[in-house]
Structure formats: C-alpha cells, structure tokens
Amino acid sequence: MKATYILVLLIVFSACKVNHLTGKKTFNAFSNKQLFPMALQQYNSFLKENEPVVGTIEQRQIVDIGKNIANAAQKYFAFKGQPNFLKDYNWEYNLVKNAQRNAWCMPGGKIVFYSGILPIAKNIDGIAAIMGHEVAHALADHGGQRMSIGMAQKGLGFIADKATAKQPEAKRNAILTAYGIGSSIGAVLPFSRKHESEADKIGIELMAIAGYNVDEAPILWERMKAASGGKSQPEILSTHPSNQRRIDNLKRWGLGAKVLAKEINGH
Numbered sequence: 001m002k003a004t005y006i007l008v009l010l011i012v013f014s015a016c017k018v019n020h021l022t023g024k025k026t027f028n029a030f031s032n033k034q035l036f037p038m039a040l041q042q043y044n045s046f047l048k049e050n051e052p053v054v055g056t057i058e059q060r061q062i063v064d065i066g067k068n069i070a071n072a073a074q075k076y077f078a079f080k081g082q083p084n085f086l087k088d089y090n091w092e093y094n095l096v097k098n099a100q101r102n103a104w105c106m107p108g109g110k111i112v113f114y115s116g117i118l119p120i121a122k123n124i125d126g127i128a129a130i131m132g133h134e135v136a137h138a139l140a141d142h143g144g145q146r147m148s149i150g151m152a153q154k155g156l157g158f159i160a161d162k163a164t165a166k167q168p169e170a171k172r173n174a175i176l177t178a179y180g181i182g183s184s185i186g187a188v189l190p191f192s193r194k195h196e197s198e199a200d201k202i203g204i205e206l207m208a209i210a211g212y213n214v215d216e217a218p219i220l221w222e223r224m225k226a227a228s229g230g231k232s233q234p235e236i237l238s239t240h241p242s243n244q245r246r247i248d249n250l251k252r253w254g255l256g257a258k259v260l261a262k263e264i265n266g267h
Helices: 001-013 032-049 058-080 115-121 123-138 140-163 170-209 216-227 243-265
Strands: 014-020 023-025 092-096 104-105 108-116
Touching: 032 108, 058 092, 058 104, 058 108, 058 123, 058 216, 058 243, 092 243, 108 115, 108 123, 115 123, 115 170, 115 216, 123 170, 123 216, 170 216, 170 243, 216 243
Parallel strands: 092 108
Antiparallel strands: 014 023, 104 108
C-alpha cells in the first residue's frame, strides 16, 4: 500500500512539464514517442472499421484545408523559434461517412472528419475553424494530458479504496462516491473544459495564419448551438464550455488572431 502511494505521488509530481505551445506548465506523463505509436494503431483500427470517403469535393476540401492548417502550424512554431517542433508529426486527413457531428485529431496528426459535421461547417471557413480546433488539440498535447489525469484519478482512487477497506460498508461507499464525484467535477471536467478553450483559441489563430476568415468561427458555433436545439447540460457537468461561452470567446479572440497572422505572414 505504501509503495503504491509513493508510486502514484511520484507519477503526479514528475508529470508536470512546460507545454511548448502555450508556455504553461501542464500535467503530462507521456512523451510523443509513447503517444504517437499508440495513436497510429488506434487510427488504423478505426479506418479498418470506417471506410474513408474518397473522390468527393468535400473530401478534397478537407485534405486541402488540413494541409493549409498544418502549414500554418509550421509557420507558428517557426515564428516561436521552434522550427523542428513538428518533425515527428505525420499529417493525414480523412472523411468518413457517419451521421455524428464530430471530428478529431489524434496525437501525431491523424485527422478524421465525420460527414455529419459538414452541414454545420457549411463552407471552407467553417471547415477551417473545426480543423484548426482539432489540430490545436494535437499540438497542445491534450491527448497525453487527458491520459495522465485519467491515470492519476484511477491511482488515487485505488489508494482511497485501499485506505477505506476497514471502514463500515456504508461509510466506505460514501467516501468512494464522494471521491468519484469530487474528482470528476473538481478536476477532470474543468481540465477538459480548459483544453477545449485552449483549442478554440489556438485553432482560430491557426485558421487566421492559414488565410481563412476567423469571423466564421463564432458563426460556426451559432450553427452548432442551433443544431443542438439550444439545449445543453450545465457547464459544470460538461467536458466542454457552453456553446455561448465559446461563441463569446471566439468573437473576443478573433481580432488578436488577425493581428498575429499579419505579424507571422509579414503583412
């Protein structure tokens, strides 16, 4: 028990490192050398079960826009004095037929758009806003951070389970339930919402650098809000900020993204 406790604490404290994109300390116990092969394996498994769409206008748009956003990311890191930061990324862009309104980018640059999100994207600027957001998740190491906090939550939960083993069952259950709810609402969910906001901000900067209209980003989320019927669970119980908060933030960040794009692109 003591050895397990010490091991969990060592993992927690050793996992704090500076994120090269945001400049902030983050909780991440995984390196790219660990994450990228795992992501590639999951990506290939997904594509075996979900055949990509090929030869359509939408598919070509996703590839072209993806390449432009990836080039913008390279410009961004070169501007930050880290021109080799993306050397291990191997970008790939796929569209799959699926009614879900979803898209994602795995660590290492493997990107999938579901066809169900295209009516929400509506145009190339909308696709660029989604692409920028998803690419930003990969660049900011959000995948590794999510895995790290999940590992820490399970490890501390194991300690709580062992520490309460001799407690009366009712008391023990109450303690463990309180830990589960408290760790989710107090740590895991805020962590996830922070990631979404970071990806929104970085994403709108990338789409601006790539030459897309950043004013479309908040409009995209207006469409997303309308598609959900305006219904959402309380933000404190959600992995994402509310649609309205995202809309307001993107409107606020748009001007800064335009200024940054002009500075990086030299005009």
